[in-house]
Amino acid sequence: MTVHFADAAASFPVVAPSRLDSFVAAHSFDKPTLVMDLDLVSRQYRALKAGLGRADIHYAVKANPAPQIIARLVDLGSHFDAASRAEIALCLEQGAEPRDVSFGNTIKRASDIAWAFNQGIRLFAADSEEELEKIAVHAPGVSVYIRLIVEVSQADWPLSRKFGCDRDMALQLLDTAKTLGLNPVGFSFHVGSQTRRAEMWAPNLDVMGGIWQAAQDAGHDLSLINIGGGFPAFYGEEIDAPKAYAAKVIDMVEARFPGVAKIMAEPGRGMVAEAGVIVAEVMLVSRKSERDMHRWVYLDIGRFSGLAETEGEAIRYQFETARDGDAMGPCIVAGPSCDSADVLYEKRPMQLPMTLRAGDRVLIRNTGAYTSTYSSVCFNGFPPLAVVVI
Numbered sequence: 001m002t003v004h005f006a007d008a009a010a011s012f013p014v015v016a017p018s019r020l021d022s023f024v025a026a027h028s029f030d031k032p033t034l035v036m037d038l039d040l041v042s043r044q045y046r047a048l049k050a051g052l053g054r055a056d057i058h059y060a061v062k063a064n065p066a067p068q069i070i071a072r073l074v075d076l077g078s079h080f081d082a083a084s085r086a087e088i089a090l091c092l093e094q095g096a097e098p099r100d101v102s103f104g105n106t107i108k109r110a111s112d113i114a115w116a117f118n119q120g121i122r123l124f125a126a127d128s129e130e131e132l133e134k135i136a137v138h139a140p141g142v143s144v145y146i147r148l149i150v151e152v153s154q155a156d157w158p159l160s161r162k163f164g165c166d167r168d169m170a171l172q173l174l175d176t177a178k179t180l181g182l183n184p185v186g187f188s189f190h191v192g193s194q195t196r197r198a199e200m201w202a203p204n205l206d207v208m209g210g211i212w213q214a215a216q217d218a219g220h221d222l223s224l225i226n227i228g229g230g231f232p233a234f235y236g237e238e239i240d241a242p243k244a245y246a247a248k249v250i251d252m253v254e255a256r257f258p259g260v261a262k263i264m265a266e267p268g269r270g271m272v273a274e275a276g277v278i279v280a281e282v283m284l285v286s287r288k289s290e291r292d293m294h295r296w297v298y299l300d301i302g303r304f305s306g307l308a309e310t311e312g313e314a315i316r317y318q319f320e321t322a323r324d325g326d327a328m329g330p331c332i333v334a335g336p337s338c339d340s341a342d343v344l345y346e347k348r349p350m351q352l353p354m355t356l357r358a359g360d361r362v363l364i365r366n367t368g369a370y371t372s373t374y375s376s377v378c379f380n381g382f383p384p385l386a387v388v389v390i
């Protein structure tokens with residue numbers, strides 16, 4: 001397979017990872033399986049780090065929490081953004097130092113805050129007064145950053161208004177944190193996952209830079225800006241190569257947060273998506289009538305067994321079969337479960353080989369992020385996505 005990355009000077013082909021492909025070719029799988037190549041994770045970490053420069057990388061664990069990935073990232077010097085007690089425990093078990101793990105969820109159970117504090121975690125996120133109060137009681141004196149809301153996102157998978165607070169509340173929360181005996185160190189935000197081009201960050205960075213300035217003017221001595229995730233993966237539409245993308249983002253950050261002591265970035269998707277491929281199988285190819293223009297292709301993996309990000313057809317995965325040289329035609333692609341929401345692509349049908357049939361293997365490329373974590377335990381008795389790390 002050939003993947004084309006956008007580059008300022010030229011488009012250049014990157015030959016698909018042969019270790020992953022040889023492994024997949026040499027094995028048979030009796031259920032949908034995600035195969036992850038640790039060397040590709042390493043390569044991506046190094047590329048992102050090269051572009052991010054002085055910024056600390058806190059890998060967003062939820063993108064893919066396979067213990068081998070966490071251990072590899074610990075070895076490479078990565079820090080971690082954890083959202084729950086279990087994610088923190090995972091990072092610590094794999095050798096991360098507590099000072100390198102941030103508790104980045106703005107919605108935390110009080111007992112988990114206390115547990116994390118006991119483990120040595122000292123950096124917490126909040127976007128509300130009540131959350132700050134919980135932190136002050138259960139993790140007294142720790143550093144906190146306030147998450148800012150991103151009102152408008154150009155991302156393919158935006159994080160919406162669920163997280164963050166507006167400018168005025170954020171400034172007020174810095175004061176509240178101080179009053180509660182906490183150490184307010186800065187702000188965080190997330191431009192939205194799968195933000196394909198670095199330029200798309202600019203409008204949000206402008207807003208965040210303004211709030212940063214307002215906080216300085218109000219006398220807060222802030223030291224940290226956490227720019228979250230958003231780093232893209234290749235799903236068929238052009239993206240910048242990781243190093244160039246990260247470098248552009250950091251240049252924009254430095255310009256808007258002059259002299260900021262510490263920058264944190266939290267790539268999830270951009271770190272692991274391209275290091276994984278799902279091996280799936282066609283269960284049925286059918287039509288609804290003799291006149292049906294579209295074939296329906298039912299796979300053994302669907303919305304509930306790992307491909308949740310097909311919701312709204314937001315993320316369009318790249319499918320590959322052994323019959324790709326044959327004539328292609330439009331297909332509606334669906335999962336195997338008995339739930340009518342389990343349709344992956346219908347509004348924009350997929351082009352798949354006319355010869356495709358039950359039993360054929362389908363490779364779903366660049367699926368290392370947000371697949372195993374979205375897989376339900378056993379909907380309809382279909383097994384959750386299996387993971388093999390090589």
Ligand SMILES: *Cc1c(COP(=O)(O)O)cnc(C)c1O
Nearest residue numbers: 060193229230231266267268269
């Ligand atoms: C999910 C998440 C990330 C990772 O986002 P990507 O777009 O996958 O890089 C980073 N930070 C926070 C707080 C998150 O919730």
